[in-house]
Amino acid sequence: MKPTDEKNPExxxxxxxxxxxxxxxxxxxxxxxxxxxxxxxxxxMINWESNVxxxxxxxxxxxxxxPACRRGRIEEEPVAICRLKRVAADNKHDVRSLMPRVxxxxxxxxxxxxxxxxxxxxxxxxxxxxxxxxxxxxEQDAGGGxxxxxxxxxxxxxxxxxxxxxxxxxxxxxxxxxxxxxxxQEILDKNYDVVFVGTGAPRGRDLVIPxxxxxxxxxxxxxxxxxxxAFEHTNKIGKKVIVLGGGNTAMDCCRTxxxxxxxxxxxxxxxxFKEMKASPWEKEDALHEDILIMDNHVPKKFVIENGRLIGxxxxxxxxxxxxxxxxxxxxxxxxxxxxxxDDVLVAIGLENSFPWIEKxxxxxxxxxxxxxxxxxxxxxxxxKVFFGGDAAFGPKNVITAVxxxxxxxxxxxxxxxxxxxxxxxxxxxxxxxxxMGIHEWSYDSDVVNDLRFAVPxxxxxxxxxxxxxxxxxxxxxxxxIKEAHRCLNCDxxxxxxxxxxxxxxxxxxxxxxxxxxxxMNGDEEDLRTRLKAPSLNLSQDLYISxxxxxxxVMVKDEDVCLHCGLCAERCPxxxxxxxxxxxKVTKAC
Amino acid sequence: xxxxxSKFRHPGLPKNELGYTTQEYEGAISTLCAGxxxxxxxxxxIQACYELSIAPHRIAKLSxxxxxxxxxxxxxxxxxxxxxxxxxxxxxxxxxxxxxxxLVYMGVSGDGDTASIGMGQFVHVIRRNLNMVYIVMNNGxxxxxxxxxxxxxxEGSKSKKGVANPFQPIDLAGLALELGATFVAQSFSGDxxxxxxxxxxxxxxxxxxxxxxxxxxxxxxxNPGSTKSYDYVREHMxxxxxxxxxxxxxxxxxSYEKGSGTDIQMHDGTYIRLEKLAATRDPxxxxxxxxxxxxxRNHNEILTGLLYVEPKTSDLHEIIQxxxxxxxxLRQDELCPGTLALADINQDYR
Numbered sequence: 031m032k033p034t035d036e037k038n039p040e041x042x043x044x045x046x047x048x049x050x051x052x053x054x055x056x057x058x059x060x061x062x063x064x065x066x067x068x069x070x071x072x073x074x075m076i077n078w079e080s081n082v083x084x085x086x087x088x089x090x091x092x093x094x095x096x097p098a099c100r101r102g103r104i105e106e107e108p109v110a111i112c113r114l115k116r117v118a119a120d121n122k123h124d125v126r127s128l129m130p131r132v133x134x135x136x137x138x139x140x141x142x143x144x145x146x147x148x149x150x151x152x153x154x155x156x157x158x159x160x161x162x163x164x165x166x167x168x169e170q171d172a173g174g175g176x177x178x179x180x181x182x183x184x185x186x187x188x189x190x191x192x193x194x195x196x197x198x199x200x201x202x203x204x205x206x207x208x209x210x211x212x213x214x215q216e217i218l219d220k221n222y223d224v225v226f227v228g229t230g231a232p233r234g235r236d237l238v239i240p241x242x243x244x245x246x247x248x249x250x251x252x253x254x255x256x257x258x259x260a261f262e263h264t265n266k267i268g269k270k271v272i273v274l275g276g277g278n279t280a281m282d283c284c285r286t287x288x289x290x291x292x293x294x295x296x297x298x299x300x301x302x303f304k305e306m307k308a309s310p311w312e313k314e315d316a317l318h319e320d321i322l323i324m325d326n327h328v329p330k331k332f333v334i335e336n337g338r339l340i341g342x343x344x345x346x347x348x349x350x351x352x353x354x355x356x357x358x359x360x361x362x363x364x365x366x367x368x369x370x371x372d373d374v375l376v377a378i379g380l381e382n383s384f385p386w387i388e389k390x391x392x393x394x395x396x397x398x399x400x401x402x403x404x405x406x407x408x409x410x411x412x413x414k415v416f417f418g419g420d421a422a423f424g425p426k427n428v429i430t431a432v433x434x435x436x437x438x439x440x441x442x443x444x445x446x447x448x449x450x451x452x453x454x455x456x457x458x459x460x461x462x463x464x465x466m467g468i469h470e471w472s473y474d475s476d477v478v479n480d481l482r483f484a485v486p487x488x489x490x491x492x493x494x495x496x497x498x499x500x501x502x503x504x505x506x507x508x509x510x511i512k513e514a515h516r517c518l519n520c521d522x523x524x525x526x527x528x529x530x531x532x533x534x535x536x537x538x539x540x541x542x543x544x545x546x547x548x549x550m551n552g553d554e555e556d557l558r559t560r561l562k563a564p565s566l567n568l569s570q571d572l573y574i575s576x577x578x579x580x581x582x583v584m585v586k587d588e589d590v591c592l593h594c595g596l597c598a599e600r601c602p603x604x605x606x607x608x609x610x611x612x613x614k615v616t617k618a619c
Numbered sequence: 620x621x622x623x624x625s626k627f628r629h630p631g632l633p634k635n636e637l638g639y640t641t642q643e644y645e646g647a648i649s650t651l652c653a654g655x656x657x658x659x660x661x662x663x664x665i666q667a668c669y670e671l672s673i674a675p676h677r678i679a680k681l682s683x684x685x686x687x688x689x690x691x692x693x694x695x696x697x698x699x700x701x702x703x704x705x706x707x708x709x710x711x712x713x714x715x716x717x718x719x720x721x722l723v724y725m726g727v728s729g730d731g732d733t734a735s736i737g738m739g740q741f742v743h744v745i746r747r748n749l750n751m752v753y754i755v756m757n758n759g760x761x762x763x764x765x766x767x768x769x770x771x772x773x774e775g776s777k778s779k780k781g782v783a784n785p786f787q788p789i790d791l792a793g794l795a796l797e798l799g800a801t802f803v804a805q806s807f808s809g810d811x812x813x814x815x816x817x818x819x820x821x822x823x824x825x826x827x828x829x830x831x832x833x834x835x836x837x838x839x840x841x842n843p844g845s846t847k848s849y850d851y852v853r854e855h856m857x858x859x860x861x862x863x864x865x866x867x868x869x870x871x872x873x874s875y876e877k878g879s880g881t882d883i884q885m886h887d888g889t890y891i892r893l894e895k896l897a898a899t900r901d902p903x904x905x906x907x908x909x910x911x912x913x914x915x916r917n918h919n920e921i922l923t924g925l926l927y928v929e930p931k932t933s934d935l936h937e938i939i940q941x942x943x944x945x946x947x948x949l950r951q952d953e954l955c956p957g958t959l960a961l962a963d964i965n966q967d968y969r
Contacts, residue, residue: 103630104630468653469622476623476625477627479625532837532841532849534654534656534659534809534837534849535658535659535808536655536658538662539661539662540624540648540649542624542626542628543625543628543629544629563629563633564629564633590627592625594624594625600649600653600654602652602837
């Protein structure tokens with residue numbers, strides 16, 4: 031293999047698994063260290079710059095970082111990254127003074143944002159400080175989009191939501207709430223320099239099976255129902271509730287039902303429990319609130335009696351792997367199951383819908399009814415119109431919408447400055463030695479053995495009786511510091527300098543996880559078979575040095591490196607050094 | 620942090636026949652200088668014992684005084700250990716071995732501990748062919764007292780201060796051959812591929828097995844002009860051939876190219892395989908080994924690998940005909956047969 035090119039910022043970025051997995055590439059280890067040091071405000075600002083909604087995401091993020099966390103490959107569970115973000119948000123001091131100032135003099139460019147969700151707000155946050163005049167349109171009476179309408183208050187208190195939405199709106203954004211945009215052409219006709227579409231995936235999929243029409247009064251689309259609860263148009267539900275679907279919306283529906291009078295709430299889902307789309311922790315929380323999850327049930331019909339919904343029937347299925355190796359749900363042949371219900375919530379997926387975008391706007395749509403959007407620039411086929419969030423590539427999550435928003439803001443800024451959109455700014459990187467002495471590093475290199483700490487929950491009875499009471503209480507500071515110490519500091523890189531190496535093998539002998547091998551070079555497949563410990567995780571790179579005097583090379587398998595710094599401590603010539611790598615995605619501002 | 624090694628290990632570490640990973644063979648974290656050759660030798664001992672699937676409690680590690688003799692703390696943490704008086708490790712090993720012949724005895728010593736203060740003990744333990752492994756971690760200087768030339772420092776080798784050593788060195792491998800040692804090898808701490816099979820073969824050898832391992836002292840003897848530095852040893856190493864230790868069971872499944880090497884059958888059916896053996900070298904030829912060693916020295920080369928082996932040899936227990944059972948397991952009535960037996964014996968002399 032060729033020697034690793036350390037100058038390529040993506041090499042070391044990839045070693046920081048959590049940051050690499052995060053769509054917005056938040057520098058996770060950096061803020062976890064700040065939390066451990068009690069610097070909550072600084073930790074918050076690192077997050078805010080990168081993901082705009084630390085308090086919201088610290089409670090509701092889909093956490094792509096956690097399955098990626100290296101700790102999860104060494105012991106049982108990853109670091110509670112998401113909940114440490116919340117600790118920073120809950121304990122910060124005033125942060126307004128640290129946020130970018132919005133110039134009084136505008137730059138003369140006007141931008142319309144359609145939809146007030148995370149993608150649009152991120153664009154506003156990036157462009158307002160540059161002097162753009164920004165107009166935000168949303169049909170609801172407050173900003174936040176799906177964060178307000180679909181995430182129940184017991185997971186995300188209103189104060190937290192309002193605070194972080196307001197940080198952005200207070201940047202002089204012209205908000206036009208309660209304004210449903212029914213025509214894109216109308217907006218374009220107002221002579222905005224750019225229009226950004228961040229309207230999300232607003233439509234819940236319906237289930238058209240027998241009895242749907244007759245039972246309509248008691249059959250609700252999950253997301254619409256959640257919205258109506260959020261704006262307090264709905265405040266009760268029947269005692270027996272069926273929630274159809276296995277995603278996070280279904281979990282929010284069933285838990286909200288429990289708070290609005292649902293006593294026997296059942297989630298009924300087609301797929302097996304293990305394959306449900308909901309995050310494992312959401313399923314756990316639902317089960318904890320006495321909600322029954324019935325898997326492998328396919329809805330057959332709504333049962334109506336005397337013109338009123340009384341329940342539903344289902345066919346039982348079981349998963350079978352077919353000849354093509356794909357998982358299929360095959361009927362078990364058992365008699366159909368009847369489940370009683372006063373109300374049914376349908377939460378079987380979200381759909382995009384753009385009935386308000388006219389053909390003459392020049393925006394092309396693909397066969398699935400999605401706009402044709404460039405994956406890098408987020409520009410549509412109308413050069414003035416940009417898309418982001420769920421509206422661009424279908425339903426994902428908040429953190430993805432934020433990442434889209436940042437990139438779209440860069441594009442919009444480039445577009446307004448009449449520059450080429452494909453020439454993106456390079457990421458900001460920095461690599462600094464952490465050496466303070468022979469056995470001393472400026473980061474906490476000791477690896478603690480603690481298992482993941484659990485976040486305390488509010489009393490079940492109390493929280494079920496109050497829809498707005500937050501269930502998760504967040505870590506107390508002592509536990510947060512302990513949890514923060516579980517972080518392996520993967521951003522402190524093991525950097526090898528071939529010319530200093532005397533091949534004494536000290537690093538190889540000391541490495542607790544047998545990451546380092548000195549051996550003859552070969553191609554990757556061959557090298558992986560000759561390492562000191564089995565190298566089976568192909569998604570993790572091998573760090574290869576140039577050829578050493580004995581004609582061998584140093585090979586480090588990044589997979590389970592603890593970043594404990596022992597290789598560097600045991601190196602007599604400082605050929606190894608621990609260097610902190612900071613990687614920041616460059617933003618428009 | 621200082622001297623803390625995480626308890627986490629690679630989750631996919633392979634297990635040996637006993638179900639142990641290398642972790643069960645590790646010791647405490649080393650307090651030797653960073654880059655010390657001795658740590659590499661410790662690593663090789665760990666690997667060799669792991670690969671041979673020896674239960675850790677079946678090993679006794681013994682040492683004297685010095686940097687080298689500190690190392691038993693850093694390997695085989697689950698084994699028996701005795702850190703004895705300076706140069707007196709062979710006596711303690713002899714006593715232990717006499718009492719319990721069932722253990723594997725791993726003696727670790729340094730050039731000072733062996734070639735200076737312990738020379739008398741060293742020669743006698745060879746003479747008695749005690750069944751043990753005797754590893755000398757040879758760095759040519761007294762590292763623990765700031766790097767004075769030791770008795771194995773080569774004539775003309777320069778110390779860190781730049782002063783050349785005026786004295787002739789003691790060649791420990793040559794001496795061991797001269798005294799009739801039945802297994803003599805020489806290696807280099809920085810060459811694990813050679814050292815690990817040698818340690819395995821030495822453990823398997825039924826008599827006294829001596830390995831002289833050149834082990835650079837990074838702090839006091841790794842300077843230009845030293846003949847025990849990493850660079851010098853790498854440049855001047857000459858191997859007798861590639862050595863591999865083949866346990867009998869593995870041989871069945873491994874196919875070797877015929878004629879490419881020499882197999883030496885050991886007493887228990889295992890093999891030492893010598894590959895790429897120079898045509899002129901015969902591992903059973905003591906005289907040839909002494910000659911080869913002297914020739915290499917004349918050419919400023921360090922001859923490494925297995926120099927001499929006498930696979931079927933009689934160790935001290937066989938020579939003095941002790942009981943097959945370890946003496947420490949004999950009960951008093953077995954050791955002292957009583958007055959009747961004494962009367963019988965006395966009867967023979969009447």
